[in-house]
Amino acid sequence: MDNQPLHPATPHALLLDLGKSAGDVQVINNGYWNMALSAGKSYKLTFHLKADAASDEEVSISLIDADNQPVASETFKVTKDNRWHRYDGVLKSSATGNKYRLALTFKNKGSVCLDYVSLFPEEIFMNRPNGMRKDVAETLAALNPAFIRWPGGCIVEGLTFENRIKWKETIGDPVTRPGEYNLWGYRSTYGFGYHEFLQLCEDIHADGMFVCNAGMSCLFRNGDFCSDKELDGLIQEALDAIEYAIGDADIYWGKKRVENGHPAPFPLKYMEIGNENIGSCYAANYKRFYAAIKEKYPQITPICALMFSPYLEEAGPIDIIDPHYYETADWFYHNGDLYDKLPEDYPYKIYVGEYAATGRSSLYSSLAEAAYLTGVERNADKVQLVSYAPLFQNADGHGRNHLIILKNDSVYGRTNYHLLKMFSDNRPDVNLKTQILPAETQPVFQPEGILGIGTCNTVAEFKDFKVTRDGNTVYATNWEDLAAAWTASQGEWAMDNGVLKQSKVEGDSYLWLNGQEFGDCTIELKAQKLEGREGFRIFFGSKGEEQYYMADIGSHTNESVIFGERNAGGNVSLFDYRNPTSVSTGRWYDIRVEIKGNHWKCYLDNQLEYEYTYQPLIRHYAVSGYDKQANEIVVKLVNGENAPWSTRINLDNAKALKSEGTQIVLASANPDDENSFAEPERVAPVETVLKGIKPSFNLVCQPNSCTILRIPCGR
Numbered sequence: 001m002d003n004q005p006l007h008p009a010t011p012h013a014l015l016l017d018l019g020k021s022a023g024d025v026q027v028i029n030n031g032y033w034n035m036a037l038s039a040g041k042s043y044k045l046t047f048h049l050k051a052d053a054a055s056d057e058e059v060s061i062s063l064i065d066a067d068n069q070p071v072a073s074e075t076f077k078v079t080k081d082n083r084w085h086r087y088d089g090v091l092k093s094s095a096t097g098n099k100y101r102l103a104l105t106f107k108n109k110g111s112v113c114l115d116y117v118s119l120f121p122e123e124i125f126m127n128r129p130n131g132m133r134k135d136v137a138e139t140l141a142a143l144n145p146a147f148i149r150w151p152g153g154c155i156v157e158g159l160t161f162e163n164r165i166k167w168k169e170t171i172g173d174p175v176t177r178p179g180e181y182n183l184w185g186y187r188s189t190y191g192f193g194y195h196e197f198l199q200l201c202e203d204i205h206a207d208g209m210f211v212c213n214a215g216m217s218c219l220f221r222n223g224d225f226c227s228d229k230e231l232d233g234l235i236q237e238a239l240d241a242i243e244y245a246i247g248d249a250d251i252y253w254g255k256k257r258v259e260n261g262h263p264a265p266f267p268l269k270y271m272e273i274g275n276e277n278i279g280s281c282y283a284a285n286y287k288r289f290y291a292a293i294k295e296k297y298p299q300i301t302p303i304c305a306l307m308f309s310p311y312l313e314e315a316g317p318i319d320i321i322d323p324h325y326y327e328t329a330d331w332f333y334h335n336g337d338l339y340d341k342l343p344e345d346y347p348y349k350i351y352v353g354e355y356a357a358t359g360r361s362s363l364y365s366s367l368a369e370a371a372y373l374t375g376v377e378r379n380a381d382k383v384q385l386v387s388y389a390p391l392f393q394n395a396d397g398h399g400r401n402h403l404i405i406l407k408n409d410s411v412y413g414r415t416n417y418h419l420l421k422m423f424s425d426n427r428p429d430v431n432l433k434t435q436i437l438p439a440e441t442q443p444v445f446q447p448e449g450i451l452g453i454g455t456c457n458t459v460a461e462f463k464d465f466k467v468t469r470d471g472n473t474v475y476a477t478n479w480e481d482l483a484a485a486w487t488a489s490q491g492e493w494a495m496d497n498g499v500l501k502q503s504k505v506e507g508d509s510y511l512w513l514n515g516q517e518f519g520d521c522t523i524e525l526k527a528q529k530l531e532g533r534e535g536f537r538i539f540f541g542s543k544g545e546e547q548y549y550m551a552d553i554g555s556h557t558n559e560s561v562i563f564g565e566r567n568a569g570g571n572v573s574l575f576d577y578r579n580p581t582s583v584s585t586g587r588w589y590d591i592r593v594e595i596k597g598n599h600w601k602c603y604l605d606n607q608l609e610y611e612y613t614y615q616p617l618i619r620h621y622a623v624s625g626y627d628k629q630a631n632e633i634v635v636k637l638v639n640g641e642n643a644p645w646s647t648r649i650n651l652d653n654a655k656a657l658k659s660e661g662t663q664i665v666l667a668s669a670n671p672d673d674e675n676s677f678a679e680p681e682r683v684a685p686v687e688t689v690l691k692g693i694k695p696s697f698n699l700v701c702q703p704n705s706c707t708i709l710r711i712p713c714g715r
Helices: 134-141 194-203 228-246 252-259 279-296 329-334 363-378 415-425
Strands: 014-017 025-029 035-037 042-051 058-064 070-077 084-092 097-106 111-121 147-150 207-212 268-273 301-304 324-328 349-352 354-358 383-386 392-394 404-407 410-413 430-432 450-456 458-469 472-477 486-490 493-496 499-502 508-513 521-532 536-544 547-554 560-567 570-574 588-596 599-604 607-613 620-627 632-639 645-650 661-667 686-690 696-701 705-712
Touching (some): 014 025, 070 084, 097 111, 134 404, 194 228, 207 228, 228 268, 228 279, 279 301, 324 329, 324 570, 329 354, 363 383, 363 620, 415 705, 450 458, 450 521, 508 536, 536 588, 547 588, 547 599, 560 607, 632 645, 632 696
Parallel strands (some): 147 207, 207 268, 268 301, 392 404
Antiparallel strands (some): 025 097, 035 097, 058 097, 430 620, 450 536, 458 472, 493 499, 521 588, 560 570, 599 607
């Protein structure tokens, strides 16, 4: 029924022509994968009904089990004037379980319209109206986060520009919130909206970070964008969001906040302008947002959604940029020193807005994230903020590799949740210089294998392929030997007049030079991008499609030249930080890749774009700092190896150490272990007394472990 709706924002209601039924009519709501109830607990019910004069005077509402037996019931007197009325009540459960449903039972008389049915536990976090489930919010609050980012990533941009989140539609009476089908494949009600986000920040003593749309939809979906005139409205929308959060009570949006029950300002501190946006259009839009925010609200810190991007110079001024990392576990292990290599004079501060080790959830991948965090913490002067994403996952619904997993009756934190909490609970005030000295000299790595070329999501042409060693040409082709000397494992490859074309626009493509294996060598060729999202790939040291190294030119949506590795764990991007180089369409590039042992260089048009020194992984990581209030040295050690790490802690410059401190260890003998609903703390930190502290003492870190030492200092 879409005439005479309950509210214009929600134009559809359920129309029940009850008189056409031979018996009672029951409307059943399963909730989200059924409802969890506890015996003796009460649940607040709200529903809206419009009944005609012929309908019955009562409606019965029950919570029913899988056999349709009620465990709580209440009868409501119905007003039969063919107008909308709100009904409120409380249902008290007589049973405990997680397979219950809500049933509304009507007699077979007349007709009714039903809309906005809500059932909430009486016990919710901080007793906030329309608030969060208590156990879920408490699990989040236990992380002691310094800030919360909302509404998140690609959902900010939307499937299309019109599909974006509009924060003004997420505040006030939930009945007035239209909700939206989102780009992750389900409907968001926005029952948890902008106001609830700000209230949650306040309740758990965190700063707020609001992410506004920058005038563009998701690059990976539709990629449309607004006009200049529409952008003015979006900028005002962002300013209004700030006004709602921190504005005075006598101005429009500040007054709206007061009307919604919060007279004092909220703790909004950051405004991120867009999410994962690229290009000159974004750079121009960002400049306008930045100027408007800084002029009116200089106390708010704007964040630029660009990563290490070629468009940064166009977008200035910039305070903070936001690189995201969804990479394999081995990438995170490789990049524990990522920001050590970022130049000290790099002009922008870093906010790692989203990071997660992809692939199978396990302690191995969680320790990889912890290894990466040691480098983030060590470079706190460069990396100002970091936040894991995605944060929540409904086990019955969407997503994987989240931090906190929930279902209707319980919640648990994965192993990475406990590791992140260990880092959060043991944050020092200042860093101390930390160095891991290797136990022995490692052999220099030398890649050996076949060569190849390819693309990712790109149509391209190649010519003048040549391999040299010690200045001598050992192979060259104009592709006349394509059929005899090369093998394509993916892609659509064809040669025409000395030019080789790969025509498949989506997915990976591979072309391998048969037979010959190369170690040190120089690979030269010309390549031209015709269409697509990325660029070219030059493979070396390959044992086949599942094991190789590569120069990845136009990587990460055409924003970088890096090296990469493919192994049993998946693709690993090898870079210290992404250099801002992209590949233009419709022009030939002279490419040269030099392989000398473990040191690799990639040139475009005789310009060195990237070089990388590859070292086989020894998964040992450390960072240390000083907690001023506790007067303690804090040492964090990550052992990603499936063997003990015997080391010696040297604190040569520390004075008056006490002999006993605290040791916190998260470990398991099996790197594939992970927590679950059945065993929510299968892998969790254990705290013990650390004895025998001296300026230098031995320590054995367990296999697959993170160890935190808190070492008291004398006064």
